[in-house]
Amino acid sequence: LKILDKGYVKLIDSLGDDKRIAEVARICYGHEGEPTDASVTRLLTTLINNQHTSPLEQVVFTFKVKAPIFVARQWMRHRTGSYLEQSRRYTKTKWEYYIPELDILPNDKINSKHIQKSMEGMFLFQIREYERLISFGVKPEIARGIMGTSFYTTFFFTMDLKNLLHFIEVRKDSHAQSEMQEYAIAIELLIEEVIPQTIKIWRKKDEKK
């Protein structure tokens, strides 16, 4: 899913689904084997409504994310995730920067366009100066220090479902930064394809709050 002007979230892999959650939860009640469709719905509802969340930890997702550095910094505060990020010491990939859409900048369109141009000018200046430092022989890990947090980074992100639902809840909330909200909403849409019933029940509980 494309996010912002140049970002994305891609679901790379997943372990488990709605049925897996019910299957592992059944051990608590001494039941073994495959649950029926009806018992999957019943169990998922019970687990989610009673905060019996350990079975959700048996489902895991891996994503590839491209996001501005300031989004990545907020993202990685979620310590229960595993991360692997592109290194700026070892790579020479080109710098890409995030320019906010006009509608999230101040209302006056002319003023907004001016702000976009001004931001872009600053980003281009940083890229030029970075390249100049590199041409002087400055190491990339030192030269990158002059770059701002609106430049894009890419990382892999793996998290179990319990913590991922928490991530989505707090990051799609209106208190979170709008850019971060877009990524959280995208994650929710992607995992819904793998665990539709769980997401449906979880949303219902969320609506009741």
Ligand SMILES: Cc1cc2nc3c(=O)[nH]c(=O)nc-3n(C[C@H](O)[C@H](O)[C@H](O)COP(=O)(O)OP(=O)(O)OC[C@H]3O[C@@H](n4cnc5c(N)ncnc54)[C@H](O)[C@@H]3O)c2cc1C
């Ligand atoms: C709107 C918003 C604004 C924020 N502003 C700031 C800010 O200004 N500055 C800032 O530094 N952070 C800020 N944060 C980050 C926030 O404080 C959390 O660090 C972040 O949301 C991760 O939440 P978490 O710890 O619940 O998630 P995770 O780190 O994924 O942890 C998941 C759960 O595991 C448990 N857990 C994890 N680590 C521990 C631990 N060490 N001890 C006990 N239990 C643990 C907790 O139950 C936790 O809820 C902000 C977050 C939001 C959503």
